Amino acid sequence: MKNFAGKIIGFAIGMAGFLFLFKILILDKTSPSDELAPGMVMIIAVMSGVLFGFAGNIIQNYLRESKA
Secondary structure (H helix, E strand, O other), X not given: OHHHHHHHHHHHHHHHHHHHHHXXXXXXXXXXXXXXXXXXXXXXXXXXXXXXXXXXXXXXHHHHHHHO
């Protein structure tokens, strides 16, 4: 589990960060009658989480190498 910590934390931060920014920047400025595609929002949130997970993996590997 220690090997996956960077990926899991990066994924969680990326997904939660995107959803938070989407709510602040987009949802507050749209009217309730507008239809948004929730599936697309979740797909983009997962893609953002994957990118942050990849970055977390790179950071974890860098820190592991610098300690050795």
